[in-house]
Amino acid sequence: MAAIGDVARLAGVSKATASRALSGRGHVAVDTRRRVEAAAAEIGYIASPDAASLVTGRTKNVGVVIPFVNRWFFGEVLEGIERALLAAGYDLTLYNVGDTGPVRDRVFEFFLARKRVDAVIAVGVDLTSREAEGLEQRGKPLVRLGGGEPGGARLSIDDRAVGALATEHLLHLGHTRVAHLAGAGAAAAPWSVHGQRRLGYLDAIAAAGLGDAVAGSAAAGAASGAAATLLEGEMTMPGGYTAALQLLGRPGPRATAVFAASDEMAFGVIRAAERLGLSVPRDLSVIGVDGHEYGEMFGLTTISQSPGDQGRLAVDVVLRLLGEGEHADPLPDSGAPLPTRLVVRASTTAPER
Amino acid sequence: MAAIGDVARLAGVSKATASRALSGRGHVAVDTRRRVEAAAAEIGYIASPDAASLVTGRTKNVGVVIPFVNRWFFGEVLEGIERALLAAGYDLTLYNVGDTGPVRDRVFEFFLARKRVDAVIAVGVDLTSREAEGLEQRGKPLVRLGGGEPGGARLSIDDRAVGALATEHLLHLGHTRVAHLAGAGAAAAPWSVHGQRRLGYLDAIAAAGLGDAVAGSAAAGAASGAAATLLEGEMTMPGGYTAALQLLGRPGPRATAVFAASDEMAFGVIRAAERLGLSVPRDLSVIGVDGHEYGEMFGLTTISQSPGDQGRLAVDVVLRLLGEGEHADPLPDSGAPLPTRLVVRASTTAPER
DNA sequence: GGCGGAGCCGGAACCGGTTCCAGATTCCAC
DNA sequence: GTGGAATCTGGAACCGGTTCCGGCTCCGCC
Numbered sequence: 001m002a003a004i005g006d007v008a009r010l011a012g013v014s015k016a017t018a019s020r021a022l023s024g025r026g027h028v029a030v031d032t033r034r035r036v037e038a039a040a041a042e043i044g045y046i047a048s049p050d051a052a053s054l055v056t057g058r059t060k061n062v063g064v065v066i067p068f069v070n071r072w073f074f075g076e077v078l079e080g081i082e083r084a085l086l087a088a089g090y091d092l093t094l095y096n097v098g099d100t101g102p103v104r105d106r107v108f109e110f111f112l113a114r115k116r117v118d119a120v121i122a123v124g125v126d127l128t129s130r131e132a133e134g135l136e137q138r139g140k141p142l143v144r145l146g147g148g149e150p151g152g153a154r155l156s157i158d159d160r161a162v163g164a165l166a167t168e169h170l171l172h173l174g175h176t177r178v179a180h181l182a183g184a185g186a187a188a189a190p191w192s193v194h195g196q197r198r199l200g201y202l203d204a205i206a207a208a209g210l211g212d213a214v215a216g217s218a219a220a221g222a223a224s225g226a227a228a229t230l231l232e233g234e235m236t237m238p239g240g241y242t243a244a245l246q247l248l249g250r251p252g253p254r255a256t257a258v259f260a261a262s263d264e265m266a267f268g269v270i271r272a273a274e275r276l277g278l279s280v281p282r283d284l285s286v287i288g289v290d291g292h293e294y295g296e297m298f299g300l301t302t303i304s305q306s307p308g309d310q311g312r313l314a315v316d317v318v319l320r321l322l323g324e325g326e327h328a329d330p331l332p333d334s335g336a337p338l339p340t341r342l343v344v345r346a347s348t349t350a351p352e353r
Numbered sequence: 354m355a356a357i358g359d360v361a362r363l364a365g366v367s368k369a370t371a372s373r374a375l376s377g378r379g380h381v382a383v384d385t386r387r388r389v390e391a392a393a394a395e396i397g398y399i400a401s402p403d404a405a406s407l408v409t410g411r412t413k414n415v416g417v418v419i420p421f422v423n424r425w426f427f428g429e430v431l432e433g434i435e436r437a438l439l440a441a442g443y444d445l446t447l448y449n450v451g452d453t454g455p456v457r458d459r460v461f462e463f464f465l466a467r468k469r470v471d472a473v474i475a476v477g478v479d480l481t482s483r484e485a486e487g488l489e490q491r492g493k494p495l496v497r498l499g500g501g502e503p504g505g506a507r508l509s510i511d512d513r514a515v516g517a518l519a520t521e522h523l524l525h526l527g528h529t530r531v532a533h534l535a536g537a538g539a540a541a542a543p544w545s546v547h548g549q550r551r552l553g554y555l556d557a558i559a560a561a562g563l564g565d566a567v568a569g570s571a572a573a574g575a576a577s578g579a580a581a582t583l584l585e586g587e588m589t590m591p592g593g594y595t596a597a598l599q600l601l602g603r604p605g606p607r608a609t610a611v612f613a614a615s616d617e618m619a620f621g622v623i624r625a626a627e628r629l630g631l632s633v634p635r636d637l638s639v640i641g642v643d644g645h646e647y648g649e650m651f652g653l654t655t656i657s658q659s660p661g662d663q664g665r666l667a668v669d670v671v672l673r674l675l676g677e678g679e680h681a682d683p684l685p686d687s688g689a690p691l692p693t694r695l696v697v698r699a700s701t702t703a704p705e706r
Numbered sequence: 707g708g709c710g711g712a713g714c715c716g717g718a719a720c721c722g723g724t725t726c727c728a729g730a731t732t733c734c735a736c
Numbered sequence: 737g738t739g740g741a742a743t744c745t746g747g748a749a750c751c752g753g754t755t756c757c758g759g760c761t762c763c764g765c766c
Contacts, residue, residue: 003752014716019754026755027713049467050412051752069435070428078422082449086456091469093414094447096435103439114402116444137718238650268650274627276542297591297621304564356722367746372724375720379725380743408751 002045004347016256022047034133046193053115062318063117065107067098067125071236072292077123077145079320080311088319093117097125109136119318121145123311126192141321143314146193147184153317155310158337159193162303163200164207166287169342171208172352175257175285178205181227181243181269183261186232194235194261197289201230201259229306235261240268248276250286256351259286263292270298270347285348291341299346308340355398360534364392367617370651375400406468414444415671416470418460420451424589425617425645426660430476430498434663436533441672441687446470450478461487474498477666479545496667499546506670508663511690512546513658516553517560519612519640522654522695524561527703528638529557533580534596535624536614539585547614548589550642555584588614593621601629601637609704610638616645616655623651623700638701644694652699663691 008018011038019024021036028036037347039045064081068074078094085092095111110130112120119141126147135142143153154328163180170178180201181193190199233243240260248254260266266288273284282287288295291304361371366385369605375388381389392398406412419436427597431447438445445609448703450457461484467474472494479500488495496506516533523531533554536547586596590649593613601607613619626637633639640647644657 005752015753016717016755017715023505023754029714032714046466046468048407048752049469051721052404052409052754053721054401054407054723055754059403059732060732069422069431070425075423075428078447079449082422082447083456086448086460091464092445093444094431094435095439096432103436107439111439111444113399116402149465153614157742237647241650271624271650295728297594298622323737356723357724368723369725369747370745373745376724380745382744385744401722403722404751406751407722407753408724410751 002043004045004047006043007045010014010043011036022233049127054083054330058322059091059114059116060089060120061093061117063093063095063112063120065095065097065112065120066122066123067096068098073262073290074124077311077314080308081121081315082311084312084315086313090118090315090319094196100128111138113138118322119143121245121314121318123147124193125315126189135214141318143317143321145310145314149210152347153321154185155314155317155338157305157340159196160200161337162340163197163259164204165200165342166197166289166303167201167204167207167352169287169344170203170257170285172257173257173285173348176351177229177253177255178257178259179231179247179255181240181247181258181260181265182230182232183235183265184239185234186231186261197261198230199339213341217291229255234264235265237264237268240265241272242268245276248273249348257348258287260286260288262297263288263290263300266300266302266347267292267294267298270300281330281347281349282352285351287348289340291343295343295345299341301345301348302343303340304343305338312337355396357398357400359396360389360393360398364397375663391536397658404678410442410468410470411675412443412469412471414446414470416446416448416473416667418448418450418465418473418474418475418478418685420449423451425647426615427477429660430664430667433661434476434668435664437665437668440614440666441668441677442544443471443668443672453481454594464510465493466491471675472496473661474667474671476500476667477546479498479542484527494671496670496674498663498667501639506674507669507688508670508691510658510693512549513553513556515642515693516550516612517557518553518695519550519555519642519656520557521561522640523610523612523638524557526610526638526701529563529657529704530582530606530608531610531612532584532600534593534609534611534613534618535583535585536588536618537585537592540583540616551583566589582608586618588618590617590621590624593618594625595621597622598629601631606638611640613641616643616648616653618652619655620645620647620651623653634702635705638704639699642693642697648696650700652675654698654701655696656693657696658691658693667693 004018005015008015009017017028018036020035020224021028022040029202049060062085066074066078069078082092095107097107105248112135115142120135121143124147130149132142144155146156148307167178180198182198186194186198186310189195229247230245231247233239258269260269266286269286270280272281273280278284287301291306295302357371358368361368364371365518370381370385371389373604374381374386375393402413407572415438417431419427419431422431448460450460463490470493473488476498477500485495496508498507533551535551537678539547539551542548582600584596584600586592611622613622619639622639627631627667631637640654642656644655644659646657
């Protein structure tokens with residue numbers, strides 16, 4: 001209803017001065033500013049962001065593209081991003097986009113191409129170079145959180161190191177038959193989060209001198225009574241559950257420890273083990289990664305990370321890229337991997353001899 | 354970069370005609386339209402939504418306020434909303450807002466007050482009348498999904514009936530000591546989702562003639578060897594877990610069946626039971642509500658609903674309220690509760706005699 | 707005392723679309 | 737053949753802000 005012209009008239013100044021007074025840009029006498037502010041408050045004036053962005057080209061709005069909203073890690077990241085953005089006075093428009101497909105193309109070519117967002121944060125989605133370049137061309141900063149190859153700022157934990165660390169934890173406990181439940185497609189997409197974790201597992205296995213048995217396929221591994229075994233499944237609780245049922249139901253010497261690619265998978269493993277009458281950790285040690293809030297309840301040993309903090313950090317970088325605030329320093333410690341921490345709980349122990 | 358004036362010039366028409374040709378409003382000769390479209394495609398023209406909404410007052414954007422993103426029901430709803438909105442060419446800006454507080458006020462008084470959204474969908478959040486009226490005054494349609502009292506269109510399952518149905522399922526199996534794990538604050542907020550489910554439970558218990566024992570507090574109930582018991586906890590897996598540990602660890606005759614206010618709580622109950630050496634369903638029957646995707650894996654009997662469909666439906670109503678599309682009929686069956694379905698799995702059975 | 711510059715303010719252009727209005731043409735009906 | 741409606745198009749106003757430019761005042765300094 002009320003436009004800035006009304007405010008100006010009421011305050012007895014021009015539109016230009018009213019705009020300057022309210023936005024804080026330019027010189028305005030202190031009592032003039034007060035008059036304008038009073039007038040604005042009196043008629044309940046609220047600036048139209050559309051009009052403002054039309055002329056300034058900035059929308060105070062960032063797009064977030066995210067493949068899942070219902071998996072713990074992603075949900076936490078999203079919440080972290082949302083809070084930080086809100087605090088900075090920004091809106092967040094959500095694009096729930098998974099793998100390639102017409103929906104995804106539409107999002108990138110139509111929705112993100114318009115001038116609605118100032119920047120985009122892509123979490124856990126492998127952008128094609130065309131998609132990344134498209135944003136670049138339009139001058140929209142891009143920040144990535146995990147997943148995919150370079151192009152734009154990139155925030156990530158060192159998933160390969162995490163995979164190695166988790167595996168080493170089991171090896172140090174004395175396990176020699178440790179299996180890895182990888183995320184679906186880990187072998188095919190080595191650069192992905194789960195691909196990296198799988199590689200870290202293989203690193204650790206090889207370093208322990210158990211590597212040769214692993215080289216073969218999972219089936220071959222089982223058949224030869226291998227020290228190590230790889231299986232893939234959805235990175236969810238049911239995914240871990242069914243993969244674990246399969247793994248533990250195999251003939252031959254059973255794995256005594258499992259490194260699951262995510263905590264949610266690990267929960268599924270624990271449940272599957274118990275269903276089969278195995279006791280965790282007596283008969284089977286289990287470690288995951290994420291630091292899921294259910295970890296406590298399941299007594300799960302894990303490599304924890306802080307998705308919420310990661311989301312906030314991504315917003316920090318975005319705002320910095322947009323020249324927001326007084327962030328003098330360019331980028332804090334760009335490239336350095338995000339922190340992780342081994343949290344030992346009840347689900348891992350030395351194997352029975 | 355490219356503005357509509359450029360398109361018009363290239364096509365040899367006026368801005369007005371170009372606008373009409375591209376937006377489809379008004380009369381344009383068919384070959385003129387083709388020329389304009391070709392020109393637009395040639396220079397990669399993309400309309401500025403800001404300019405358009407400045408003059409039309411519509412933003413093609415709806416706000417979604419939601420208290421959680423990481424609980425299954427809410428995540429599913431959000432995904433459903435997102436897909437439907439995207440398909441209709443709308444953006445979705447997310448406001449992750451929980452209970453009252455400064456953040457919430459800021460969202461309603463600043464973010465939603467601006468002209469950025471055409472409508473808002475509130476899922477599972479109890480709007481104050483001030484908040485609802487504020488939106489009303491600004492002419493923004495409001496659609497609610499679950500939770501809270503009237504004001505604006507309201508979509509919901511019949512939570513009270515669901516609570517009764519779940520309880521009756523247990524009673525019909527022959528259980529006489531059935532406990533209810535309600536959501537935190539259920540007793541204090543009887544209009545809320547979990548408040549209604551609790552009331553449904555009490556209805557069924559009373560109807561079965563087991564009511565008198567329930568009237569007292571939970572503690573009193575336990576002490577008197579009551580037929581029914583009420584406990585509250587967070588509507589999450591750990592929430593159900595700790596509440597169940599407490600419930601099942603009590604002295605006196607143990608409940609033989611538990612109705613958990615949500616599937617996530619029910620999973621926690623199952624795990625707690627097994628941790629205590631109880632077998633489900635032999636020693637304890639468990640029923641939840643939601644239709645969680647993990648239900649299969651846990652073999653959980655539940656009253657299922659379709660949060661994704663509910664999200665899509667909410668979008669439908671919103672678009673209709675915005676006069677979008679050719680939705681001739683006003684509102685389909687407004688007021689009718691959304692569908693639910695009893696899904697019987699392995700977690701419920703008759704009590705041992 | 708004069709001059710440069712900073713502070714303050716108003717007029718007007720502008721961002722990029724949409725829509726009203728008016729003029730021109732075509733088409734149909736009487 | 738003519739009146740009137742329907743179709744098509746262009747000019748111009750407009751949405752609600754921001755910002756450029758220029759004018760004025762006042763201060764400090766040479």
